[in-house]
Amino acid sequence: MQLFLRKNAKLKRLPDYIIVEGPLAGGHLGFGMDWAKFDLQPIVEEVYQYLKSEQLDIPLIAAGGIFTGGDAVAFLEAGVAAVQVATRFTATRECGLPPDVQQEYFKASERDIEVNTISPTGYPMRMLKNSPAIGDGIRPNCEAYGYLLDGAGHCAYITAYNLALGPHANAKKKAKHLSVMDKTCLCTHMRNFNCWTCGHYTYRLKDTTRRLDDGSYQVLSAEHVFRDYQFSTGQNILLPD
Secondary structure (H helix, E strand, O other), X not given: OHHHHHHHOXXXXXXXXXXXXXXXXXXXXXXXXXXXXXXXXXXXXHHHHHHXXXXXOOOEEEEOOOOOHHHHHHHHHOOOOEEEOOHHHHOEOOOOOOHHHHHHHHHOOHHHEEEEOOOOOOOOEEEEOOOOOOEEOOOOOHHHHOOOOOOOOOOHHHHHHHHHHHHHOOOHHHHOOOEEOXXXXXXXHHHOOOOOEOOHHHHHHHHHOOEOOOOOXXXXXXXXXXXXXXXXXXXXXXXXX
């Protein structure tokens, strides 16, 4: 981050803002598999102090693992201009996730969440262990989507798929049920809501709502979650009526 700012300090236009995302975020991580060794707070503090020392007036936004209003306030008091939050909003009515998938997020325990390396991008990715995408040897459909992951048209999933397909290349029925554990077809599975990426604190979502008589969890509105961030104090969470 400091190297980037030094390199661009002489430009007429500096970045409009800087987002510093910690290791507890969902989806692809900007960390290796040693992500647990890092903490968002000191990273944000280091960047904030550098901006201040260089007299760079660039708004700083903290992201990744900010689960309560108290979490947000702590970062705002530390000097950031804003916080970026996502996990709490994945389980709201306005979110695009299908209702059955949202219930999987509510039901998840901490042990149901993992950071794995099945993304063909090469980056570690956090998701629910029971994501249908994990181990699904679906046929690559890149030609339909027009997706290529590098300039040569290579994709780590296609390589893994072809290796698994090898023994069954002439047996189409068997090929339909391939298991490919090394990588996943991220393009297809994200479109089909089968890759359930999530933040580290997804297992706490059940504590933000109420369980209904049928065993499912009440899905909240985005407004309810926003107001909880806006008005709650400490680590308190506003439950629905």
